[in-house]
Amino acid sequence: MGLIEDNDAQFMLLAGFLIAIGLVITTVMLNSIIFEGNMAIGSVTGDSKYEMVNLMQITTDEIRSAYRNSTEKDINKTNSTRNFTRQVNNFSADLPKIYSMYGGGAKITYENWTNKGPANFTENGRPGGNNNWTVVEGVIVKNLSVFNFTINLTGSIFKIEARNPTGSPVWSIELNTTHYNVTNVTNSTFMLIPSDRVFNLTSPVYYFNVSTSSYPSVSIHIIYGRNAFGTYKILGLANNRNFTRERDYVLNTTVALSTSKVKANISMPVTVPW
């Protein structure tokens, strides 16, 4: 009662103060509401590229593994392709289960090597692949145990070259339709191509070891890879680690990934066994 009847300005001051605070609070709240109301909802969805890369890598690994498992255990081609198909089919059947956890789907198609010829000597094994490429670097020659090529020419010239650590050629074997020519830093040898077209390049007749063993390491390169097809196998030590470079076939594979946002279809050559 006393407060209402009091004619002094305390109540007025208090009311004014409360109104001022209320106004500030309302302004700040209104500002936030308007700002949030106007904001677009920008959701950055998770990337699918990692799933796709993962799918390509595990498919490549699985096909190579299946090839090695089947060919190493069974020399019979029919049995080996059957075992290969069985292993890859199991993998293919499990893929949708794995990718369903990510809310997507995955599918692969593949082929076996029945009725398939050897791969081209390009980087990816396909006729249109990289013509000139490096097979392996840092090879320690004294530890090179296998260096075999089976070569069939489709063009006029094909070349395998060894280069020293500075990149200078120190040895090469160049093939034409009838002859091969081995060249090192001191001389050159011109010979007929063997009838079975198999080149065991660690053999003394090719002068590889004597031409390269004085260098701490060499790199092995293929030149004009589109002009030839066949198989190769190189085993040894490079950069103090064991390595295997081997190619028999190129198996055409497709991988497809589908999520709610992304659909990708990629055809991928898989070189086997490595």
Add this chain to the structure above:
Amino acid sequence: MAPESIIKNEDAVSVSIGFILMFAVTVIVFTGVMISFYSLSQNTEKTAMKESFKILGSGLANKITTVDTLVNVSSSFGATVESIEYEFRLPATIAGTTYTMNLTNTTYEILLEADNGALVGAPFSVSNNFTGRKFYGGAEDYIITYDKKDKTIYIDER
């Protein structure tokens, strides 16, 4: 009237004049408050659009880069990309205002612009060919595709 008498005078204006004065002051203050709220909301709208443009622009740049990366990674496997489709959705309006989206292949930038002057650029980087496009407001569903024939990334409305 002497100055002393003004200080000591405790009379006020009449009730009518007092009411008019109070009413006028109230109207002026109320108008001022309303105008300040209006300009505040306008600024907030523009700021909100800019912030939204930043989010949308960087998100779209991320999606374009994802497609580009997929193509490049596939090449590193010796693989060929037969098709990639990346669907996404953008709001048709932001803060009730439509906007334009200009994707340039000269400066590789996504420029988002509204009529109220809000303009934001989001840079992106691609190593494959990219076809620039300008989209005017209204569309919501878009798709990024890769054409293996001309090795180009396209973006289009669905």
